[in-house]
Amino acid sequence: MNGSREGLGPSSVDCMTETSTLGSIGETATLARIFPRLPASSAQLLGPGDDAAVLAAPDGRYVVTTDMMVHGPDFRLAWSTPYDLGWKAAASNLADVAAMGAVPTGLVVAIAAPADTTVSFLEAIADGLRLGCEEMAPTCGVVGGDLSVSPTLTIAVTAFGDLEGRDPVLRSGARVGDVLAVSGKLGAAAGGLQLLFSAGMVDGEPSVMAGVNLRTEHPELVGSQLAPTPPISDGRLAAIAGATSMIDISDGLALDARRIAAASGVALELQLAAIGGRQALDGGEDHSLLATFLPSATRPGGFREIGRVVEGSGVLVDGRAYTARGGWDPYEDWNGGRG
Amino acid sequence: MNGSREGLGPSSVDCMTETSTLGSIGETATLARIFPRLPASSAQLLGPGDDAAVLAAPDGRYVVTTDMMVHGPDFRLAWSTPYDLGWKAAASNLADVAAMGAVPTGLVVAIAAPADTTVSFLEAIADGLRLGCEEMAPTCGVVGGDLSVSPTLTIAVTAFGDLEGRDPVLRSGARVGDVLAVSGKLGAAAGGLQLLFSAGMVDGEPSVMAGVNLRTEHPELVGSQLAPTPPISDGRLAAIAGATSMIDISDGLALDARRIAAASGVALELQLAAIGGRQALDGGEDHSLLATFLPSATRPGGFREIGRVVEGSGVLVDGRAYTARGGWDPYEDWNGGRG
Numbered sequence: 001m002n003g004s005r006e007g008l009g010p011s012s013v014d015c016m017t018e019t020s021t022l023g024s025i026g027e028t029a030t031l032a033r034i035f036p037r038l039p040a041s042s043a044q045l046l047g048p049g050d051d052a053a054v055l056a057a058p059d060g061r062y063v064v065t066t067d068m069m070v071h072g073p074d075f076r077l078a079w080s081t082p083y084d085l086g087w088k089a090a091a092s093n094l095a096d097v098a099a100m101g102a103v104p105t106g107l108v109v110a111i112a113a114p115a116d117t118t119v120s121f122l123e124a125i126a127d128g129l130r131l132g133c134e135e136m137a138p139t140c141g142v143v144g145g146d147l148s149v150s151p152t153l154t155i156a157v158t159a160f161g162d163l164e165g166r167d168p169v170l171r172s173g174a175r176v177g178d179v180l181a182v183s184g185k186l187g188a189a190a191g192g193l194q195l196l197f198s199a200g201m202v203d204g205e206p207s208v209m210a211g212v213n214l215r216t217e218h219p220e221l222v223g224s225q226l227a228p229t230p231p232i233s234d235g236r237l238a239a240i241a242g243a244t245s246m247i248d249i250s251d252g253l254a255l256d257a258r259r260i261a262a263a264s265g266v267a268l269e270l271q272l273a274a275i276g277g278r279q280a281l282d283g284g285e286d287h288s289l290l291a292t293f294l295p296s297a298t299r300p301g302g303f304r305e306i307g308r309v310v311e312g313s314g315v316l317v318d319g320r321a322y323t324a325r326g327g328w329d330p331y332e333d334w335n336g337g338r339g
Numbered sequence: 340m341n342g343s344r345e346g347l348g349p350s351s352v353d354c355m356t357e358t359s360t361l362g363s364i365g366e367t368a369t370l371a372r373i374f375p376r377l378p379a380s381s382a383q384l385l386g387p388g389d390d391a392a393v394l395a396a397p398d399g400r401y402v403v404t405t406d407m408m409v410h411g412p413d414f415r416l417a418w419s420t421p422y423d424l425g426w427k428a429a430a431s432n433l434a435d436v437a438a439m440g441a442v443p444t445g446l447v448v449a450i451a452a453p454a455d456t457t458v459s460f461l462e463a464i465a466d467g468l469r470l471g472c473e474e475m476a477p478t479c480g481v482v483g484g485d486l487s488v489s490p491t492l493t494i495a496v497t498a499f500g501d502l503e504g505r506d507p508v509l510r511s512g513a514r515v516g517d518v519l520a521v522s523g524k525l526g527a528a529a530g531g532l533q534l535l536f537s538a539g540m541v542d543g544e545p546s547v548m549a550g551v552n553l554r555t556e557h558p559e560l561v562g563s564q565l566a567p568t569p570p571i572s573d574g575r576l577a578a579i580a581g582a583t584s585m586i587d588i589s590d591g592l593a594l595d596a597r598r599i600a601a602a603s604g605v606a607l608e609l610q611l612a613a614i615g616g617r618q619a620l621d622g623g624e625d626h627s628l629l630a631t632f633l634p635s636a637t638r639p640g641g642f643r644e645i646g647r648v649v650e651g652s653g654v655l656v657d658g659r660a661y662t663a664r665g666g667w668d669p670y671e672d673w674n675g676g677r678g
Contacts, residue, residue, distance in 0.1 A: 052404035057396035065391035099390035156495035
């Protein structure tokens, strides 16, 4: 465990000493402070500064995915530092690119923030994006973006990837007899979320101090929730090893396994002992990679066997149908407060 | 003037009869209703439904730009129909792709909306995206997206384009002696905005009825503001004709001309008679295309000459330096109300 993976990053307290805000110095001056902190993309042929960027697509194709994070439903500023937000916005999009078997090449980032947001806060988001890319996808960088004012802090990332001449790995390719394997954590991010919503509240509101204390006591779980580090490079390795299907586990192992099963017209049978309990079945947001391989294939990178592809439909756990919705999303009940 | 260009589209009153909301039926069921309304992209190799889409990049490169629209700072729901919002989100991003000399190929669209937003409202946004693409960039479609809940309606679009083997047209290529030309309206969108903020208010708040009346009386101006139709295909034609520089006029002719001047190390001299007055100089949001051409080049498409590239810096109007900031942005003073 090191600082850039599970640490807090620049604390939100530092941002309090900054007096320049997005509203006071304006978009152009703010961007001038953010740009130098953004990671460079090795696929970039023309970067920010014109009407659009230009990226290389060496094999004549590119992978595209987009994901938006909204204050309230998706994160609480009492618990997530701006550094975390940049890191997590990168991680969740990189994982979608990886799940196609592609290498992430670039991100564009649109941020809408209240006018009284300090420039340091936005710089810390940029730091999170940079260090997240450095750790998870070193050749990926930010090639463009947009900065707007909004009462609700919102971060929209679109990510691009290079298939390096391979076919994309779809959800629909699992075949009876294939081995089911996963790379990355299962249930850790959900465990962290559960901790935050139980012990991270004071008087029914998210608390900065309670969150910091929880993260110190449970860095693995809380860090996995606030700044996850999915195994991005294993997506490419899985494709090279001939993965027959793959998905990024964003909504929980059971629910995302059901998506592969439905798309492929098969059932996925999981071994509870191999995945480590029910939290691993239902917990979302780990952004781990779930893939199927021919039995003869060597599982690459961090992939470990957790089950088999069998005839039927849906998901089985230790031989019995598992139909629980899974996932646990306390943000759905968000009360609209500012915490 | 036809319905799809300047008309109101499905009125927001229709949406009132819908009882299904994003919050009541959830993301998956909402997306199932939206998907069939989205335009198809001819560059799409793999569309929505997997972790990411795959697009073709025939010449091994692709153009990327992103732009976010936020309720309040960027639009008012009292005046803009959801159909307008989809159309304008497409138009503003397509114009950035066109300004590089590229042909738009695809969009990804992330929308965050209040949980009580009706599904019809979101369908109307999709209709606006579809009809906007059909009118302005027929081979462009929506290849992916994301749907989130937020107290603030927010639409983030990332657009892609194909340079068809040509170099991108940058802001930095204008040379002394070049002809300055524009394609598209100048000042119409700003004129519409001024009308809305003067006669479209009742008791200091944006009024639905006053907005509808204004649009009926001044369809050209108000339509240009709420659902602009920039000359997207002229971007490609300009590149083929050898445009030396190009920009999309989003912040006003003078301000965006200054950007070409600064990037190219030259001055741009405009003829007031050719552009039609000061509103044309300062008014933003037309998303018209401003380009420079060699004097010997034939101006393609709708491009008309409005000045020359000369030695110096900044912008001259009828021979005198023009340094006004330009633009007029009443949204900056948005009071946070819901109108």
